[in-house]
Amino acid sequence: MIRRLLCLAVVAWASAEKSCYWNALCPYPMYSTITPYDTIRGDIRDYPDPEGCQAISMWSLHRHGNRNPTSRVTTDIKAVAGLKDVIIQSFARGRSRMCSQDIEELKKWKWNETLEESQAFLTGTGYEELYDIGKRLREKYRELLRGSVDKYYFRSTNEQRTVASGMAFVHGLAEGTDLNLTVDGPWERDDVIRPYENCDKYQVEVKGGQKLVEELDAYFRTDEFQMVKNNVQERLGIETQLSPEDIYSLYEICRFYRSWTPTKQSPWCSVFSDQDLVVLEYRDDVRHYYRNGYGSWVNVNLGGPVLKDLYENFEAAVNGSGRNVVSYFTHDTMLEMTFCALGLFKDDAPIRGIERNPDRLWKTSFISSFSVNLIAVLNSCHESGSQTYRVQFFINERETELCPTTGCTWRQFQDNFHKFTTTNLDFCSMDNSVVSGPETNSATRAKLVTICLMAMEILFYLLK
Ligand SMILES: *[C@@H]1O[C@H](CO)[C@@H](O)[C@H](O)[C@H]1NC(C)=O
Numbered sequence: 001m002i003r004r005l006l007c008l009a010v011v012a013w014a015s016a017e018k019s020c021y022w023n024a025l026c027p028y029p030m031y032s033t034i035t036p037y038d039t040i041r042g043d044i045r046d047y048p049d050p051e052g053c054q055a056i057s058m059w060s061l062h063r064h065g066n067r068n069p070t071s072r073v074t075t076d077i078k079a080v081a082g083l084k085d086v087i088i089q090s091f092a093r094g095r096s097r098m099c100s101q102d103i104e105e106l107k108k109w110k111w112n113e114t115l116e117e118s119q120a121f122l123t124g125t126g127y128e129e130l131y132d133i134g135k136r137l138r139e140k141y142r143e144l145l146r147g148s149v150d151k152y153y154f155r156s157t158n159e160q161r162t163v164a165s166g167m168a169f170v171h172g173l174a175e176g177t178d179l180n181l182t183v184d185g186p187w188e189r190d191d192v193i194r195p196y197e198n199c200d201k202y203q204v205e206v207k208g209g210q211k212l213v214e215e216l217d218a219y220f221r222t223d224e225f226q227m228v229k230n231n232v233q234e235r236l237g238i239e240t241q242l243s244p245e246d247i248y249s250l251y252e253i254c255r256f257y258r259s260w261t262p263t264k265q266s267p268w269c270s271v272f273s274d275q276d277l278v279v280l281e282y283r284d285d286v287r288h289y290y291r292n293g294y295g296s297w298v299n300v301n302l303g304g305p306v307l308k309d310l311y312e313n314f315e316a317a318v319n320g321s322g323r324n325v326v327s328y329f330t331h332d333t334m335l336e337m338t339f340c341a342l343g344l345f346k347d348d349a350p351i352r353g354i355e356r357n358p359d360r361l362w363k364t365s366f367i368s369s370f371s372v373n374l375i376a377v378l379n380s381c382h383e384s385g386s387q388t389y390r391v392q393f394f395i396n397e398r399e400t401e402l403c404p405t406t407g408c409t410w411r412q413f414q415d416n417f418h419k420f421t422t423t424n425l426d427f428c429s430m431d432n433s434v435v436s437g438p439e440t441n442s443a444t445r446a447k448l449v450t451i452c453l454m455a456m457e458i459l460f461y462l463l464k
Pocket residue numbers: 068112113114115123124125260
């Protein structure tokens with residue numbers, strides 16, 4: 001808080017000068033889904049156990065740590081990096097409004113081969129993020145680390161970045177103990193921690209749906225985004241006309257190169273002002289809202305199975321046959337769906353591409369930074385002479401609105417979570433012969449239209 005106030009004061013004082021990136025004291029640190037975990041996390045060690053309580057079981061869900069860009073993004077940013085020389089030349093000709101030192105940093109900048117060699121892989125930073133979470137949990141919950149290996153269960157999805165994240169977490173959690181813990185999986189198909197992968201309704205209507213495309217188009221057409229585009233064009237003073245895609249690729253190269261530490265600088269970020277970054281941050285919020293969030297009820301339902309798993313683990317612990325620690329390593333998609341099933345980060349009005357509410361709750365910088373996590377702790381307590389249970393929740397090692405820091409009672413937990421035990425994935429089926437109504441009819445029609453269009457395209461292609 002103090003640091004934030006200080007920042008505001010400095011911004012006010014410095015605003016009379018030309019603003020440079022290299023010596024900015026408080027550059028905007030939020031980069032949506034590419035935000036480093038340390039930028040937004042709390043620290044679980046700073047939350048005392050509820051009075052008279054001791055943890056008996058912990059359940060957690062994690063997004064993988066810092067990773068390299070995916071192949072599509074790698075291609076895009078390598079292409080836009082080709083502007084480096086043009087930007088430097090424009091400065092030399094006096095057409096640019098960049099600062100000398102920012103240009104000097106850009107001159108020094110080199111393409112990092114690792115990005116192409118291990119696309120979408122967990123980075124060393126990502127390993128450290130998960131290792132550190134495991135380590136902090138070990139320091140906080142020593143009592144949970146006394147048990148036989150069958151009291152622990154870990155699983156990751158079928159990707160290098162999540163498998164490596166699981167290993168990093170377990171490394172930090174068990175280091176210095178006698179426990180030899182292993183991570184299960186990955187499973188070819190995992191309907192608990194990646195249920196959307198095999199959910200036809202999700203793949204066709206949500207991920208491949210029109211709504212997502214329309215909202216993103218609307219975002220790129222806003223005055224606000226157009227202003228960012230013009231600002232960058234003017235600041236660089238280059239002849240090449242930048243497209244909206246170029247602007248976004250510049251944002252990608254800026255945010256990936258700085259993501260390896262919370263305070264690292266990427267000279268590519270100097271093409272943007274802080275206000276530009278605030279506008280660019282919103283694009284992922286829109287995308288994820290429709291792709292994984294409240295933008296579709298399908299997303300909300302897909303968060304059910306993993307919460308059923310949580311409920312059953314804690315119920316088994318209360319019954320005396322539970323595990324000490326259960327943790328899963330998955331993706332931002334899963335974390336967002338889970339938060340939605342829990343009703344968290346829900347704004348009164350829907351998130352729209354056309355308008356950015358600066359005070360929105362749905363901010364991917366917090367909801368889906370690297371290593372984002374949900375941690376639930378079951379405590380056994382002595383309260384007024386009897387034995388009771390209390391459940392605490394943490395998101396990114398901070399308290400949440402789900403339960404007070406002193407925990408929910410077992411009864412309150414049951415009231416809110418028992419509903420997930422009846423969850424199933426029947427809604428994923430696109431087989432419309434089972435149910436029919438006005439909606440399914442129109443869905444069928446849409447599907448037929450798609451098939452016809454595809455057939456026509458194939459015909460057209462063959463005739464050519
Ligand atoms: C290259 O990228 C990796 C992440 O893949 C990063 O850890 C490393 O520090 C980068 N190298 C340089 C010289 O910046």
